[in-house]
Amino acid sequence: MNASGAAELDRFRFLATFIAGxxxxxxxxxxxxxxxxxxxxxxxxGNGPAEQNRREVMLHSALIGAGSLQEPLIRPLRARPTLARRYLAIEGHRVLAELARRMPLAAALQPENPHGSASAAESLEIARSRTRVSDPPIWFGILKPSALLSTAESGARASDDDLRFTLDPAVGPMTDDDDDEGPSEESKILKMFDNPLFNSKTVGDFLRKLLGTSGSSGNSAGGDPQAEAVRRVRAAGSHARPLPTKIHFTGDERPGAAVGVGGALHPEWDVFGRRYRPDWCRVIDYPLTTPAEVAAAAVTPDDVLRRRLSRIGLGPRVLRRRPDGDELDIEALVDLSVDLRSGFSPPEHIFSEHRKVARNLGVLILLDASGSVTDADPDGLAVHEHQRRAAATLAATLEELGDRVAVYAFRSRGRHAVHLPAVKKFDQRFGAVCRARLNQLQPSNYTRLGAAIRGAAEILEQEAGTPNKLLLVLSDGHPYDDGYEGRYAEADAHKALEELRADGIACLCLSIGSSADADALDRVFGSVSHAGAASLAELSPRIDELFMASLRELAAPAPRRHA
Structure with a gap:
């Protein structure tokens, strides 16, 4: 735009401000x-005649001043350009006719209100109806609902110093692509159900809601995005949980043959200072090298364990074509309509039913590989051997049932060296190679339990890929390391478990073959989330109860604990 055009816009700016208010x-x-x-x-x-620019300014400032571009009116127009054009034609004539009553400059345009609309809401209803609406003049321009909605949301955030609103991630950002041409008329799919059998308000309302043709004003087909209020604070308090800091391996820091090494600096809870120590523990996860001998890598089957774990149905599964159920099955409804019009009389199985029978559980088995599990039972078998066999049986059984499973070990040597060697990752099968890796694992060093739990939770959160997640710890539950013992260690491990549950991850500790102090386990894991036995076979008859009790604990409020 040239200098004269810019000056003309400056002159029109006063006009726009006056009309818009x-x-x-x-x-x-x-x-x-x-x-x-x-x-x-x-x-x-741009570069348009001054008279056309003046008309454009008058129309759009009148729409702003009359409240015609408010969010409840604009949201139904998003992704429906034909409806937006009809609304602009009706509402534009209405606001200009209203403006002409108090402004001679607008009266010179000789505006009219051909549809007799008395409000913006009424204009929207007329636009949604089948009333014939002429296209608006070229100088009316267009409406961009996505731009209007984006500005409205930005204004809401900027005008509130205490609250900010976050959109539901499922809705996604608004872009100009949403204004592309799309269907604006009533769906023709509904005409398939003109048969008197479907002449029901309930069926019609359900189909209109499902197909996005609901006539309710102020709402789009998908509904408004959910919003949640989040308090904005200037600085985090001492009790605020620090996020882990990712470690980036470069140069000589990365082990030469260890592809896929990852790690992070995790916080640790200081119960005496009642504060977090940020970036305190260095947790490294890395894959174990593949052994040459895999012939002895066998797993002892446990039929009782398998039957009990198979009873766990966590996810909803949709059972279709049912005689009764929770909602209508659209596919069955269409088939029934076709059959009836063809002269057949099939069973009216047109409902779907939701049952919790689908398995959608991700389990990370965290095996204690510290020196404390070298103690032997009266028969001379080490605790590590008991827990290693239990890990192999649990991993093989859960994988066979269709769950996502990973197996990691943990050991530490001070806060700068907390290691999580990967026996089996989520994307690997628990075959002979992974079983052989488990067999070659030798216990050593110490047990910095809180850091190991936080590191394993990070892996579980990022790689499980399931809505339900469980961290299964096989350990004697006795945390100990350099500067990490007694009340300090127990409080940090307990705090790590609180963080786990806050993130929607359940936790269960099984102490197999160890003489662990039940009170110490209770202080760390809580009364629900731990169990001990001489062997896994003793726990098999109630393993489903232990799993479900840990998962149910996520829904219950955590009891206050005075550390």
């Missing part, structure tokens, strides 16, 4: 785009 800015629209507004700026046709 609040400050409005003006700018030239991008080359080839018609006039439009985002609610705060009116974009006029």
């Amino acid at each position: 609040r400050p409005v800015d003006l700018a030239a629209a991008p080359q080839g785009q018609p006039a439009h507004t985002n609610g705060t700026v009116i974009f006029v046709t």
